[in-house]
Amino acid sequence: MKKFAHFNAKTLDEAVSILERYRGKANVIAGGTDLLGQMKDRILPNNPEALVNIKSIPGLDIITEQGGFLKIGTLALLEDIAHNAVIKSKYSALAEAARRTASPHIREMGTIGGNICQDIRCWYYRNPDNRFPCLRKGGGRCYALDGDKRYHSIFGGSVKEGCLAVHPSDTAPALVSLGAYVQTTKRKIHIDDFFQVEISRTTVLDDKEIVTEIQIPEPAKNSRSAFLKYAFRKSIDFPIVNCAVSVTSAGGQVESARICLNAVFVKPYRATKAEEYLIGKKITKANAERAGKAAVDDAKSFEENDYMVNAAKALVTRAVLSCAE
Ligand SMILES: Cc1cc2nc3c(=O)[nH]c(=O)nc-3n(C[C@H](O)[C@H](O)[C@H](O)COP(=O)(O)OP(=O)(O)OC[C@H]3O[C@@H](n4cnc5c(N)ncnc54)[C@H](O)[C@@H]3O)c2cc1C
Ligand code: SF4
Structure with missing residues (x-):
């Protein structure tokens, strides 16, 4: 690994001022489970010159209900989120998403903040020693476009440049389905506006x-949420497709729904057509299947990743059904 400076920040102000000093050449490090792997493999043309450790700042790992919100500090561990009794009972999509992330070791190190800020997945991009200096790294071409796209976007490329990589986070779709907010050192951002389709940045x-x-509004009494993940291995694996659904019903009919797929596009993908279809309907097998179909209405898959469209359809159908009253 290339040499870098390492700072244990004592406060958020100190962390921000170190980042300011390095003008874009320093990174925050939380659990390091994504960042250190990237640096060791030297996947990027330039590694950060400095890492600012925020684990040395006290109080950033809280999980508490307060003022109508569930507040989860950025350093809360995925394993703690997965087993928290309140999250399991009231925000079940998030507990399940955290439980299904990676392996026990990674969940004991990996944080919720790092999980939503992690970099995209594309095997050309992640290849060691920057072997494929693609568009996303400032190079001239997308290797996936002419290459193997079996795990790439089924909803087209990022807005300007057409990067077909996918956002791999398991907790992100759960947070989208639950309508969360992300509090930063500068502002409060609705989760719908947090992820980025511009090249080279994920947020x-x-x-x-x-x-x-992370702040999640307390769900209405008559609401339910669910998370499902399709991966090749059950023990440890990134999602091929995952899906989170949150539904509020009244009198047996859906009043509101938020449905989010991930690992299918360069940022979490809100299946708004499926949400619209469900409003005013009962959750039946037929309606859940129609919602599943609507979720992939705008898919633009390739021959190699067409199977992901079927997986997305099936996950939406099953997740919606599991939210039935
Ligand atoms: C073998 C393996 C399997 C994995 N499987 C999965 C999986 O199934 N599902 C999944 O979702 N992920 C998976 N991951 C990815 C990753 O480990 C997890 O997403 C983890 O939650 C990242 O958290 P971290 O605290 O370790 O982040 P770090 O590695 O410390 O940081 C990741 C990125 O986020 C930035 N960052 C971290 N915290 C903040 C903050 N507070 N503010 C601003 N930026 C911040 C860092 O600068 C860095 O760019 C896997 C990783 C490995 C190595
Ligand atoms: S899909 Fe994106 S990250 Fe992958 S090679 Fe193409 S431009 Fe690079």
């Missing part, structure tokens, strides 16, 4: 902005 955070907390 709207700037170079000196740090996520401090």
